[in-house]
Amino acid sequence: MATISTQTLSSTSSQKTQTSSSGKGKKYRLLYFNIEGKAEAIRLLFAYAGVQFEDYRFKDRAEFMSLKESGRLQFGQVPALEIENGDQTIVLTQTSAILRYLGKEFKPELELYPMTDSLLAAKIDAIVDQRADAYTGLSVAKYKERFGFDFLNDQSDLTEIAMANWYANILPKHLDMLTKLLQAGGTSWLAGTQQPSIADFVWCQQLKLTAESKPGILDNFPQLTSYIKAFYSLPAISKYYNSSCVIA
Template identity: 30%
Template structure:
């Protein structure tokens, strides 16, 4: 029997969090190797397992996978969260691409200066409410089902819920004008594996704090400034 997937990353969200979400949604237990020192990262680099000299890395099914999208594609396909045919997969990819774009604006947020954080917060909310959430509201209206693609739970649903919760951390009432997304959030949050992941004590990571930012900068030697969008 194959062992649990093992995730190599920092003790924070970053690019690994969507992988944690998808494994949790599939009901898959996983282990984590938390990177805290430059020496740990150097050891991984010297071993040759980081193909592009980057994390995230996930050990799964005898593979040492890098590149976030490749890892997510594999997990979604392995655990039947990637649609029933090529057309459904194309839609899932399209919707995940949209939420990826939105989440990218949030990914840089912890690394910004205080002034830039306020600008970025407004930018995130503006993009969410004028571009991304209207699109998903329309998808749900036109599709007329409980889920974004077909009539079954998929990676697209997981990713959208993750994005919604991230934006709500920036503005708690951001869904006030989107009734279908409000219902979607309640529906997907009540799926047993998701409900468990949202409970205290799960492997879901909290909002990134200063300690997380300092660790990432130190381990990756990331000393350059990051600017708001």
């Protein structure tokens, strides 16, 4: 049974961790802020697969900045997954790359990501990549500096207009496409797989966050609401949260 430890930074720096391993002798340590954010889909993948990992959360921004400045993060961002394998430690970054890697590492019978079916892999990749496309507008509006739009920082009315437009006109198009994908696949999952693939971890978590920040946003998409509920009702996922799905 999985034991998922939520460590704070102080314990990690002293190496007094409960880092644990998968059945293959690897030790996993996930580095992120103390929020769900982009790390949550990875945490859920570990929980679903019953693989232990250290859920390392920065105690403050300064701790993250010191890691960023150390150069250990490939692109200066998190989530990052440290994989200790014998005397070698590798740090992976980019959420979707981490999910693909773990999807291939975990028990094959879970079929999280195909090992040999390149076509299905491409289909799952496309669905995962679509999340970034769908949310680009919102990200640019929210994180202006990162995209070179900080000169708009004093134009909060423009930000509000951009975000309202995104919620009203852009997001619904993507929600519609997701609904059609579910219908075309004919199963409970986005890639038409019999079991959830990594694409479902990415999207269910993203949609849950969106629904939490904008209650009612999924009201016109009942099939997506059922889809998210099915995901959060998976025994390992509901056990992880110790409660049932909170989606409205």
